[in-house]
Amino acid sequence: MKESCDILVIGCGPAGLSAAGYASRAGYDTLALDAAAPGGQLMFIDQIENYPGSESVSGAELAQKMEEQASGFNAQIEYSEVHEIKKEGDTFIAITSDGEIKARAVILAMGARHRKLEVEGEDTYEGRGVSYCATCDGPFFRGKDVVVVGGGDTALTDAYYLSRLCSKVYLVHRRTQFRAQKALQDRVLEKDNIEIVTPHTVTRINGDGNAVTSVTLDDGSQIPCQGVFIFTGIVPNSDSVRSFVACDPNGFIITDDRMRTNLSGVFAAGDVRTTAFRQVVTACSDGAVAAHMADEYLSQ
Ligand SMILES: Cc1cc2nc3c(=O)[nH]c(=O)nc-3n(C[C@H](O)[C@H](O)[C@H](O)COP(=O)(O)OP(=O)(O)OC[C@H]3O[C@@H](n4cnc5c(N)ncnc54)[C@H](O)[C@@H]3O)c2cc1C
Incomplete structure (x- = not known):
């Protein structure tokens, strides 16, 4: 060299x-x-x-x-x-x-x-349902159900963006309060197809070997979905x-x-x-x- x-x-x-x-x-x-x-x-x-x-x-x-x-x-x-x-x-x-x-x-x-969630299934399904960028991958989930993980500005902005493309957006955050700006929170709360799931964490991302089918939460319940968008930093x-x-x-x-x-x-x-x-x-x-x-x- x-x-x-x-x-x-x-x-x-x-x-x-x-x-x-x-x-x-x-x-x-x-x-x-x-x-x-x-x-x-x-x-x-x-x-x-x-x-x-x-x-x-x-x-x-x-x-x-x-x-x-x-x-x-x-x-x-x-x-x-x-x-x-x-x-x-x-x-x-x-x-x-x-x-x-x-x-x-x-x-x-x-x-x-991107900061990872470090949960089972995250690496397996990265690029096959797990994404860290809504602008990049959102259009691939048009008409589908997705989970968004995070509570900051990016998570809420992108949950809102995805709600315009996807049938249903589940916004999972580990606290009851969001860190995102108040205006963003208000905008998200007004959307009929965004469901807030707090205070919960995603403990596992499940799939059929090819694509994501659901996530498991810390209380053992599951959310069926085709995409998981992770915005934890x-x-x-x-x-x-x-x-x-x-x-x-x-x-x-x-x-x-x-x-x-x-x-x-x-x-x-x-x-x-x-x-x-x-x-x-x-x-x-x-x-x-x-x-x-x-x-x-x-x-x-
Ligand atoms: C899964 C995924 C999907 C995406 N989809 C899209 C999309 O559809 N459209 C879009 O526009 N963007 C997309 N992005 C974002 C886009 O890839 C990034 O914004 C872009 O690559 C940033 O380019 P960069 O050159 O700044 O950094 P990077 O692409 O991160 O490149 C930085 C390089 O620096 C090297 N490096 C780091 N430290 C050192 C060091 N100390 N010494 C030597 N080398 C070092 C790394 O090895 C790396 O090769 C996506 C990103 C990901 C992860």
Whole structure:
């Protein structure tokens, strides 16, 4: 692996691959690293229906196309985990599982992961009824019964969104009070096809081997359903940089609308940053802006 580059991109999900493509196309010596296979969360998506320009595409296929496009512009994509970044003078030094890399600018695109319920059946039926994203998967459950788990803003917003598509939405929350804003709670309570199930937890997700058929609650009762949407939080992959750049209390990297962090020359893009909406298209957009701003920074 090379020891230095102009722009170092950390993470090769949609944000990182988009950034790497834009940066290398602009003529910068660009190295993009990923601790796993390039594609990030794309690799867990069966079909994406809301990426502009393609009616439906598998996550793996889209990831491959993004990787090929970035490589085609001469971005170097390597397998390596970044453990820490430090700054010496104008140079950034990334400590990776394969040694040190020097860079003139850095784009942080390490993404995020959904907090799991950690119950039996969750992993078995992920992508076959268990989902962590209503915008992504809601339309697959049109006319069906679903369970939503959670009590915060995302859970209630998405329960409301799903109530417009699904026959019935059961909103399961472990407390009697919701954390979500009052206005959201009022909106949800007004919907005839949302049933509030509190204070209860889901202890098991049941299925027939192919798809979800019901959930079991802590009192032993079951709710028949075809989908389970889990909104118990999202965790940014920012451990390696929390002492390096400013993060919000949940660990999301704080940027302005030009993807600039508090540290000159360091940019963040995609799910790892504080943002209103986490999708493939928004991650790609962030990556493009970050690469453009890195170009501006290096040209100064
Ligand atoms: C099941 C599922 C379904 C979804 N469906 C849709 C959908 O239909 N439509 C849609 O638009 N969005 C969907 N999303 C959301 C979408 O996938 C994400 O918003 C998008 O992938 C975010 O891109 P990203 O590049 O910011 O991060 P990620 O995709 O999370 O990629 C981050 C990459 O960084 C790497 N990384 C992390 N830490 C390090 C480190 N220290 N060193 C090196 N590499 C590191 C990771 O290995 C990963 O490859 C879905 C997500 C999931 C999980």
